[in-house]
Amino acid sequence: xxxxxxxxxxxxxxxxxxxxxxxxxxxxxxxxxxxxxxxxxxxxxxxxxxxxxxxxxxxxxxxxxxxxxxxxxxxxxxxxxxxxxxxxxxxxxxxxxxxxxxxxxxxxxxxxxxxxxxxxxxxxxxxxxxxxxxxxxxxxxxxxxxxxxxxxxxxxxxxxxxxxxxxxxxxxxxxxxxxxxxxxxxxxxxxxxxxxxxxxxxxxxxxxxxxxxxxxx
Amino acid sequence: xxxxxxxxxxxxxxxxxxxxxxxxxxxxxxxxxxxxxxxxxxxxxxxxxxxxxxxxxxxxxxxxxxxxxxxxxxxxxxxxxxxxxxxxxxxxxxxxxxxxxxxxxxxxxxxxxxxxxxxxxxxxxxxxxxxxxxxxxxxxxxxxxxxxxxxxxxxxxxxxxxxxxxxxxxxxxxxxxxxxxxxxxxxxxxxxxxxxxxxxxxxxxxxxxxxxxxxxxxxxxxxxxxxxxxxxxxxxxxxxxxxxxxxxxxxxxxxxxxxxxxx
Numbered sequence: 477x478x479x480x481x482x483x484x485x486x487x488x489x490x491x492x493x494x495x496x497x498x499x500x501x502x503x504x505x506x507x508x509x510x511x512x513x514x515x516x517x518x519x520x521x522x523x524x525x526x527x528x529x530x531x532x533x534x535x536x537x538x539x540x541x542x543x544x545x546x547x548x549x550x551x552x553x554x555x556x557x558x559x560x561x562x563x564x565x566x567x568x569x570x571x572x573x574x575x576x577x578x579x580x581x582x583x584x585x586x587x588x589x590x591x592x593x594x595x596x597x598x599x600x601x602x603x604x605x606x607x608x609x610x611x612x613x614x615x616x617x618x619x620x621x622x623x624x625x626x627x628x629x630x631x632x633x634x635x636x637x638x639x640x641x642x643x644x645x646x647x648x649x650x651x652x653x654x655x656x657x658x659x660x661x662x663x664x665x666x667x668x669x670x671x672x673x674x675x676x677x678x679x680x681x682x683x684x685x686x687x688x689x690x691x692x693x
Numbered sequence: 694x695x696x697x698x699x700x701x702x703x704x705x706x707x708x709x710x711x712x713x714x715x716x717x718x719x720x721x722x723x724x725x726x727x728x729x730x731x732x733x734x735x736x737x738x739x740x741x742x743x744x745x746x747x748x749x750x751x752x753x754x755x756x757x758x759x760x761x762x763x764x765x766x767x768x769x770x771x772x773x774x775x776x777x778x779x780x781x782x783x784x785x786x787x788x789x790x791x792x793x794x795x796x797x798x799x800x801x802x803x804x805x806x807x808x809x810x811x812x813x814x815x816x817x818x819x820x821x822x823x824x825x826x827x828x829x830x831x832x833x834x835x836x837x838x839x840x841x842x843x844x845x846x847x848x849x850x851x852x853x854x855x856x857x858x859x860x861x862x863x864x865x866x867x868x869x870x871x872x873x874x875x876x877x878x879x880x881x882x883x884x885x886x887x888x889x890x891x892x893x894x895x896x897x898x899x900x901x902x903x904x905x906x907x908x909x910x911x912x913x914x915x916x917x918x919x920x921x922x923x924x925x926x927x928x929x930x931x932x933x934x935x936x937x938x939x940x941x942x943x944x945x946x947x948x949x950x951x952x953x954x955x956x
Contacts (some may be wrong), residue, residue, distance in 0.1 A: 524860060526949060543946045550948075551862030561853035579862035595713075620857070627861065 479502055479665065480554055483532035485688075490653050491528065492518045498503050500631055504664040505657055509672065509693070514685040515670045517558070520633045523666070524555035551579045554629040558636045558668075560620035562611055565690035568604040571623050580627060593622055597648040613640035621649065625656060632665040638674070639681035650678050697906045715816065715887055724756040724906055748823065757785035757817040764826050771830045775935070778838040781845035783954045785942045793934030798833050802913050809919055828899060828920060829927045832884060837935045840880025844936050845955060846879045847872035849941065852952050865944035876943075880932030883924050891921060 478500040485493040491517050500506060500523075508514050510583045521527045525534055525546055534541055534549075541549045563570060591601050597618065611619060617640050624632060632653070638646040654677075657663045669675050675682050682693040712734045712830030719726040726820060802825050806816045813821055817940045848855060851872065857869040867874075891897060892914075896904075899920060903913040944949050 504865070510701040523945060526856065526860060528945070528947070528949060530949075543948070546948045547862045547864050550860060554862075555860040556859070557853055557857060559853065560857060563851075564855055574858075574863075576868055577861060577863050579864075624861070633848075 477537060478523065479535040479555065480523055481533050483529055484535075485518060485522065485527070485529045488625070491688045492523060493532075494531070496522075496688070496690045498523070498683070498690060500666060502624055502630075502662045502664060504666075505594070505654065505678060505680040506664070506666040507675035507682040508668045508685065509670070509675055509682060510685035512670075515688040516685045517635055518688075519685060519690070520555055520635055520666060520668060521605070522632055524550060524553055526555060529610065530590065532641050539686070547577075547579045551627065552629055552692075553631040553633065554624045554627065556620050556624055556635055556637055557692065558617075558639060559613065560616045562608045562616055564565075565608055566604065567606050567608050567611065567615075567619055570608045570619055571604070571626065574623060574627055577602070577620040583627065589626060593625065595651060596652050597645065598652055614642070614645065614685055618649070619643060621653075630662055630664065632663075634667045636667075636668050646674070656677055695826035722862050733803050735830060742897075748819070751823070752819050754927065755815070755817075755819060757815075760817040762824050763823060767827060767830055768798060771798075771834045775834050775837045776925070779842050779845060781842075781849055782956055783939070783942055783951075786841075788937040789942065790841065793931050793938060794830065794833055794837055795832070796933035797927045797934055798826060798829045800827055800930065801923050802891055804926075805923050808924075811881070813954065824899070825920075825923070826844065829923055832924040833927045833931040835883050836880040836932045839883060840876045840932035841935050841939060843879040844872055848950075848952070849955055855950055856952075859948060859950060863948075865940075865948045865950070868948075868950065869940055870943060873940060875931050876936045877929075879935070881929060882927075884921075884928045888921055891917070897921075 480498050481498065483493045483496040484491075496515075496519060498519075508516050508519070510687050518527070521536060522529050522532075525541060534554065536549050538547075568587070568590075571590060572645060574580055574581060587604070590604065594601065594603055599618070603615075606615075608616075610621065617637055621637055634653070636651075638649050646675075653665060653667075657665055667675075669678075669679055684691050684693050712730060715730050716727050718724070735758060747763065751763060767793060772794045773787060775790035775794060776782075776787040802822065803816075804824055806813065806818075806822055810821055816822070823907045848869070855868050855872070859865070897917055897920070900917040903916060904910060908916075943955060945951060
């Protein structure tokens with residue numbers, strides 16, 4: 477599905493990505509580990525084509541992603557920010573927002589689907605009526621995750637998606653995401669984590685970033 | 694025959710006494726503004742005297758190239774001032790402000806000289822061309838500054854929100870739509886407010902000048918109405934222009950937000 481070839485990026489006199497190549501295939505649950513500053517987030521953002529790179533290419537189903545196709549590509553390969561922040565409006569209005577985008581025309585917001593996912597992680601339906609500005613860091617991460625999942629992407633690029641959650645909630649979100657990949661063959665995720673136990677629980681394989689280089693563990 | 698009272702140097706000096714009053718207030722209240730007031734007063738006298746000398750020369754010669762040269766210098770200064778006023782900066786900001794202030798002000802001034810003021814002898818008649826461009830530049834500069842500042846601040850503070858939209862598949866236009874709209878709206882507010890209160894709270898400078906020089910009030914009013922519309926038109930064009938150009942600098946063809954360029 478997703479293939480990155482020879483990604484190289486420098487910045488601030490440092491090599492952020494050093495000739496990194498990686499493939500993500502259907503059903504993959506990849507844990508991306510490494511020390512802080514090793515280039516994990518830079519790699520995930522490069523895979524989502526959110527930042528310019530110096531060299532290399534990103535392919536979707538073996539075809540180079542052209543400039544015009546980037547929004548469509550990002551609707552299939554979705555990056556989740558570690559600190560999604562908050563904005564005005566209720567949580568439901570934040571969840572409804574991406575359906576206004578051209579690339580998601582034809583899709584509709586399903587309150588039932590969101591409630592189902594909320595039940596799985598032990599959140600009440602009334603959560604949707606809360607102000608997004610009042611949401612905690614962990615709740616914002618949950619909102620960002622549901623916002624992405626409802627759009628049915630093929631690959632989720634998760635930048636420490638449970639870093640602001642307590643241990644119990646973290647386990648529930650892990651289970652939700654693992655089942656989300658297992659539900660349909662054509663799904664996958666890449667999950668940045670600093671927790672080796674979490675990497676073991678959620679992933680089918682683990683890769684490590686060290687000084688901008690990628691190696692299989 | 695003159696319809697207005699010609700001011701002598703002594704009369705101007707008499708008005709300057711008010712600045713001494715200001716200085717005394719500053720000393721009395723320990724505002725520490727004496728030096729700034731002095732510099733501001735001197736700059737007012739020197740700058741306006743120099744402009745007066747230049748205008749007198751240009752008005753006498755009535756040469757199109759002199760009018761265009763002065764207009765170009767005024768435009769350049771306005772463009773540079775607009776970029777310097779911005780709290781944030783990014784590569785290309787100065788070019789953006791100069792291009793947008795040039796395009797909007799010159800286009801609207803040309804419309805005024807060629808279409809609205811049909812009775813003038815030559816399109817470059819300095820008596821009309823320079824004051825009109827000056828007023829349009831001054832007001833467009835404000836609109837551009839406010840609009841650009843709103844746009845860059847919105848992108849800076851809402852960076853994560855913009856990136857979340859891009860990451861969800863938004864095009865660059867969709868991701869920046871809200872900051873773009875806010876910027877143009879905010880840039881237009883000063884001129885809209887002026888249009889709302891013009892003549893009610895204060896009389897505009899140009900109209901006051903025309904009345905003092907003896908022009909019939911209704912004729913002065915017609916000129917002022919035209920000026921307000923010209924300023925509103927140029928402000929809208931200039932603000933849209935600068936915001937659009939800045940958008941193109943900060944979002945590339947790959948629908949990437951170059952937040953690293955915004956400082």
